[in-house]
Amino acid sequence: MTHTLHRQLFQEDVKKDFVILSMAAQGFNNQGATPKLVQLLEILRKHNPDNYGDDSIGSIFTGITLEKMKENASDHSYMDAVYTNIDDLVGVLKELKEADLGISVTVTGDRETILRALKVVGIKPNSIHLSLGIMGQKEKLPERDVLKICSLCGHGMIAPARVRDIVRKISAGKIGVREGAELLGNTCTCGIFNTKVAEEILQKMVQKGGSR
Amino acid sequence: MIIDKTKCIGCDFCLVICPLSAIYLEKKKAVIDQHTCVECGVCKRSNICSQNAFLEDDLNWPRSFRKVLSDPVTMVETTKVTGRGTEEMKTNDVTNRYKEDEYGFSIDVGRPNIGTSIREIEKLTKKLASLGVIFEEENPITTIMKDLKTGVIREEMLNQNLMSGIIEFRIPREKLKTVLNALQEIEPEIGTVFTIGIVTKFSKEDNNLPVIDELESNGFSIAPQAKINIGLGRR
Numbered sequence: 001m002t003h004t005l006h007r008q009l010f011q012e013d014v015k016k017d018f019v020i021l022s023m024a025a026q027g028f029n030n031q032g033a034t035p036k037l038v039q040l041l042e043i044l045r046k047h048n049p050d051n052y053g054d055d056s057i058g059s060i061f062t063g064i065t066l067e068k069m070k071e072n073a074s075d076h077s078y079m080d081a082v083y084t085n086i087d088d089l090v091g092v093l094k095e096l097k098e099a100d101l102g103i104s105v106t107v108t109g110d111r112e113t114i115l116r117a118l119k120v121v122g123i124k125p126n127s128i129h130l131s132l133g134i135m136g137q138k139e140k141l142p143e144r145d146v147l148k149i150c151s152l153c154g155h156g157m158i159a160p161a162r163v164r165d166i167v168r169k170i171s172a173g174k175i176g177v178r179e180g181a182e183l184l185g186n187t188c189t190c191g192i193f194n195t196k197v198a199e200e201i202l203q204k205m206v207q208k209g210g211s212r
Numbered sequence: 213m214i215i216d217k218t219k220c221i222g223c224d225f226c227l228v229i230c231p232l233s234a235i236y237l238e239k240k241k242a243v244i245d246q247h248t249c250v251e252c253g254v255c256k257r258s259n260i261c262s263q264n265a266f267l268e269d270d271l272n273w274p275r276s277f278r279k280v281l282s283d284p285v286t287m288v289e290t291t292k293v294t295g296r297g298t299e300e301m302k303t304n305d306v307t308n309r310y311k312e313d314e315y316g317f318s319i320d321v322g323r324p325n326i327g328t329s330i331r332e333i334e335k336l337t338k339k340l341a342s343l344g345v346i347f348e349e350e351n352p353i354t355t356i357m358k359d360l361k362t363g364v365i366r367e368e369m370l371n372q373n374l375m376s377g378i379i380e381f382r383i384p385r386e387k388l389k390t391v392l393n394a395l396q397e398i399e400p401e402i403g404t405v406f407t408i409g410i411v412t413k414f415s416k417e418d419n420n421l422p423v424i425d426e427l428e429s430n431g432f433s434i435a436p437q438a439k440i441n442i443g444l445g446r447r
Contacts, residue, residue: 005437006324006407006435011436014436025299025445029445029447055285097444102445104444106439106442107442108439109437109438110436110437111437114440118440123444125443126305127305127440129300129318130423130435131409132409132410132432132435133407133433134407135395135402135406136399136402136404136405140405142325147325150324156376159254161229187229187254187258
C-alpha cells in the first residue's frame with residue numbers, strides 16, 4: 001500500500017504534513033505484536049497528531065475512540081498518525097526510538113525535512129520510497145484543489161463530488177470550514193487525512209469561489 | 213453494495229459520497245451502478261444514509277476481489293494485510309524485501325481517484341514481464357497472474373474494477389532506465405492513471421541517494437515528498 005506517498009500537495013502544504021505508519025511484518029515479527037502496537041499508538045497520540053487511527057477499524061474522525069482502537073488492536077493492526085509541524089514529528093520520533101519496540105515505522109513528508117529530523121534524533125533510516133508522480137490519462141483527474149484534498153486519503157475514499165459539495169455548503173454558510181474538513185475526514189479510515197491542511201485548502205477554495 | 217429500495221427515501225444525499233460516482237437516482241430512488249461500484253464500502257461506513265438503506269450483498273468470486281483491494285478495512289487473506297494488501301517497503305527493515313543492489317517499483321494503477329479495470333493492470337504487467345522484472349510474491353495482483361513470466365492475468369479477473377491495484381516488482385539497478393522507458397512507451401495505451409514509486413535502500417554509510425541523479429539525468433522529476441522506513445523494526 002503506497003497510500004501516503006502520492007499526496008498531491010504544494011510546497012507550502014508539504015511543510016505541514018508528516019505521516020507516520022507502523023506495522024508488524026507478517027510472518028516475521030507479527031506474533032505477539034499487539035501490545036507493542038498499542039504502546040506505539042499511545043506514543044503517536046501523545047504528540048499532538050492532527051489525526052490518528054488503526055487502518056483496520058478507523059480513525060478519530062470516523063468516530064473511533066482511542067479505547068476502541070486499543071480494544072480492537074491485533075497483530076495485523078496498522079497504527080497511523082499525521083502531524084502538522086516538525087517539532088511534534090521530532091518529539092514522536094524521539095519517543096519511538098527510546099521505546100525500541102522493534103516495530104517498523106515509516107514517515108512520509110518532505111524528504112529533506114524528514115532526513116534532517118532523523119539526524120537530529122539519531123536514527124539511521126533503512127529505505128526510501130520516492131514518487132515519480134502520476135502518468136496516464138491525467139485529463140480524467142479532478143481539478144487541482146479537489147485532487148489535493150482527495151489525495152490526503154491514499155485509498156481514494158474521499159469522493160471529489162463530496163469535496164465540491166462541502167465547498168458549496170461552506171460558501172452557503174450551512175457549515176463552517178473546520179466542520180467541512182472534519183466531515184471529509186470521516187471517510188478516511190486510516191487516520192492519515194490531515195484536517196488542518198484540508199481546512200486551509202477549503203478556505204482558499206471558498207475564497208476563490210469554488211473548486212478549480 | 214446495493215441499496216434497499218424499500219428503505220430509500222430518495223433524498224439524494226448519498227450521490228456525492230461515492231468516490232467513483234456509482235450512485236444515481238432512478239424513479240426517485242438511489243441505485244448503485246454495479247459495473248462501476250468497486251465495493252469500497254465508503255457509502256455504508258459514512259453513515260450518510262439516515263435510513264440505513266445500504267446493504268452489503270454476498271460477494272462471490274471474482275467480484276469479491278473488488279472488495280479485497282478497494283475496501284481498506286478488508287484484509288487480504290493471502291498476505292494478512294489490509295489496505296491494498298501489501299506491506300511494500302513499510303517493513304523493509306524486517307523483511308529485506310528490497311535489497312541494496314536493486315530497485316523496487318510500485319505502480320499503483322487507477323490511483324488517484326479514477327479507478328481501474330484489471331484489464332488495464334494487465335497491459336502493464338505484460339509489458340513489465342517482457343523486461344524480466346521480478347514480481348513481488350506477497351502482493352495480491354501477483355497472486356492473480358496466470359504466469360509471472362508473461363504477466364498474463366487470469367481471464368475471469370480482467371473485467372473486474374478496482375479503486376486501484378499495486379503492481380510491485382524488483383529490478384537490478386542497471387535496468388532502471390529500461391523500465392522507465394517502457395512505462396513511458398506504454399503510457400498512451402493505459403485507459404486510466406497510474407502512479408510510480410521507486411524504492412531504494414540507504415547504504416550503511418550515509419543517506420545519499422544516487423538514484424535521484426540517475427532519474428533526473430533521464431528527465432524524470434521526483435516529488436519533494438517521500439516515504440522513509442526509519443529502520444526501527446527488527447525480527
